[in-house]
Amino acid sequence: MTEHRHASTRPTASSPWVIDTRDIGRRAGLSRPFARSVPGEGVGLLGVIAVPESGEVELDLLIESVVEGLLVSGTASTKVEGECSRCLEPLTDEVEVRITELYAWPDSTTDETTDEHEVMRIVNDLIDLEPVVRDAIVLALPQAPLCEPDCKGLCPECGGRWAELGPDHGHETIDPRWAALQERFSDDNSEEK
Numbered sequence: 001m002t003e004h005r006h007a008s009t010r011p012t013a014s015s016p017w018v019i020d021t022r023d024i025g026r027r028a029g030l031s032r033p034f035a036r037s038v039p040g041e042g043v044g045l046l047g048v049i050a051v052p053e054s055g056e057v058e059l060d061l062l063i064e065s066v067v068e069g070l071l072v073s074g075t076a077s078t079k080v081e082g083e084c085s086r087c088l089e090p091l092t093d094e095v096e097v098r099i100t101e102l103y104a105w106p107d108s109t110t111d112e113t114t115d116e117h118e119v120m121r122i123v124n125d126l127i128d129l130e131p132v133v134r135d136a137i138v139l140a141l142p143q144a145p146l147c148e149p150d151c152k153g154l155c156p157e158c159g160g161r162w163a164e165l166g167p168d169h170g171h172e173t174i175d176p177r178w179a180a181l182q183e184r185f186s187d188d189n190s191e192e193k
Helices: 109-113 130-140 176-192
Strands: 018-020 031-039 056-066 069-083 090-104 126-128
Touching: 056 130, 069 130, 090 130
Parallel strands: none
Antiparallel strands: 018 126, 031 056, 056 069, 069 090
C-alpha cells in the first residue's frame, strides 16, 4: 500500500470518484465489478504531462469485501498530453495503471491500529477512489517525457529540432580570440584579388 495525502478527506456521494458501497455488504467474499469513466482533468504532472482538460480516466475495478474492509483492485487508464522535454514538440500517450488498495471498515482492527495516512478508510459507506488513482497515474508518468526514446532535442545555436535539421547541419564557430585575425586575413585576401 502507498501513503496517501488525502486519506482523511470526507468523500461526498456527488463526486464521480466516490462509490457507495452499501450494496456490496460486509460479509467477506462478496464482490462487485465496477466500471466508470470519471473526469481526469488535472491528473498528472501539471505543466509537464497530464490528462487534458476534457479527458477522462476509465476505471475497471473489482470491489471485494474482506474481513478488514473493501479491497479495490483493477486498472485505471487514460490519455495524457504534454510536450517533449528535449525538443518541446507536443506529445500524447496512453497510461494504464494497476490499482490494489484496501479501504478499512470503521472500527476494524486495521482502522484502529494504523495511522490516519497509512490506509484509506470507508466513511459513511463511501470510498473515494480519486487519491489512489491520482497517485498511481502520477507515479506512472515520466518526469521528463520524450516524443521518441532517442530524441536528440534542439540545436543550441539556432533552436531547430535535430530530427528535422539533418546530419549535415552545423554552425561555424570561431574562437573570439581569433576572430580579429581571421577578419584581417579575409580583408587581405579580398584586396589581392
